[in-house]
Amino acid sequence: MSNVTECVDSDASDNTPLINLTRKRKSFGRVQDAAKKIRNHTNTPLINLTRKRKSFGRVQDAAKKIRNHTYETDNQRKDIITRFNKLHDRNEQNNHLCGLIGIQNIKRRRPRRHEAEANLRDNSFVYKVRVLNEVTGLFKEVQICQLAFNNLHGITNRRVVTLKKHLKSGGFCRDKRGTHLNRPHKLTKDRLESIHKHINSFKGRKSHYSLKDSTRIYLPESLNMKKMHQMYVERSPSVKPVSYETYRNNFLKDFNIGTDTCSSCDATKVKVESLESKLRLVQSGTEGEAKLKADLKRVEAEAKLHKLRAATFYIRKRIQKKKRKSNDYEGITMDYCKNLPTPNKTTNDVYYKRQLTFISFNIHVLSSNQSVFYTYPQTIAKKRS
Incomplete structure (x- = not known):
């Protein structure tokens, strides 16, 4: 009996579409945190830490952008972005942008390849903005290029491509984010409650040296986010623990907690509690009571003076931060x-x-x-x- 070997077409197997089963990850990660840190510690222009995106790459586009921007003054450009940002939601913004984008048939084709091989466009688009005339008070439409259209409205090229796709199909560009029910990686209610329950289990305390009433709760200074997440993983055997990023995001979003310590305030608090307990035990009208009251008054005055100095320090610190971002000061x-x-x-x-x-x-x-x-x-x- 001869051995028969089954031959499988490698090309057919290679062309089989693969389904991406991994979860969708964030585009930028913690770039915002790094940018905020740089912004708070320097007065130089912020460097773009995100991935460098492909520009149009043509001198003609840049020159056209400059020519188009000269149609409007600074006040008119601010008016365009202000009116756009005041729209109620993303659907209203898309409706407004679709009214400024016009679709036209191709008037002339000059393909470098044969029409059967060339990837020809079905339509061409024109972009306009409504500019307020400061003299007459009326709006006029000014035709601009796509690059200027994106910059004036503060939108990305990807969003414009989506709008053009819906304009070609004749449908309304409705924002469907968060409306579908197919979310296999959604954080379940049990896992979310396990995060909140674990964070609430920490015994925090209110600020005892702030001059103003605050709802902020302070944790011990020895705790940090990494240690808290490790403790959460150890204490959640019944529920699948979440990742460090998810734990961190929920902590920053849902809880008003901070870490703080002050040795001077701690010592003052202990002295006040000790003097108050002694006052409750001493007989009224004696010299000991008068001395304890004088000591208590002196300690409370020292605590108040310490808080005033701390408040003055933070005021000066905020002023110095503002000066650091100004070009009128030098360090x-x-x-x-x-x-x-x-x-x-x-x-x-x-x-x-x-x-x-x-x-x-x-x-x-x-x-x-x-x-x-x-x-x-x-x-x-x-x-x-």
Whole structure:
């Protein structure tokens, strides 16, 4: 009996469509967090940390964009984006944008390939904006290019492609995000409750040194997000634990919790509680009661003064943050450098003789990263004089 080998067409198997079973991941991740950190610590223009996207890449498009933008003044451009952002929801915005995009038939074709091989467009599109005439108070439509259309409305090219697709089919571009029921990776109610139950199990405390009433709850300073998630995984055997990102997002979204500690406030709080407990035990009208009341009043005054100083510090800190983003202020650091002995020789005799000290004072400009040095010998002045 001969062996029969079944031959399988490799091309047919390779062309079989594969279904992507992985969950949809975020496009940007934590780029917003990194951008916020850079924005708070520098006054330089923010660098785009996202993936570099493909531009139109033609000088003609850039020149056309400049020509189109010269039709409107700054106030008119602000009016366009303000009216667009005031629309109720995304569906109203799509309806507004579809009214500004016109569809036309192709008037002339100049394909470089044969029509059977070339990927020819079915239609062409024109883009307009409604500009308010500041003199007459009437709106007029100005035709612009797609790049200027995207920039004036603050939208992406992907959104415009979606609008054009619905215009060609004759349907309304309705936002269907969150309306479908097929969500296999949706966070279930039990898993969400397990996150909330675990976070609520931590014994927090309210701020005891803030001058204003706050609903913020403070956790111990030894806790961090990573440790909390590890504790959640250990204490959730019955429910499938969520990932660190999901735990972190729910913590930041649904809870008003912070971490804080102040040794001075903790010591003051203990003193106040101790004096109050002693006052409850001492007899009224005695010298001991008067002394305890005076001590309690003094400690409470010190605590109030400490809170006022802390509030003043945070006010100054906020002011400095605003100044850091302004071009009207400059930050510098000043310090003395290492003393340089003169002359600089390698012989041992130098250690037995007195040398001349050469002093250098450095002023460092933080914005430009430049340094200015002031140098002088010991015979002119001493250090820090």
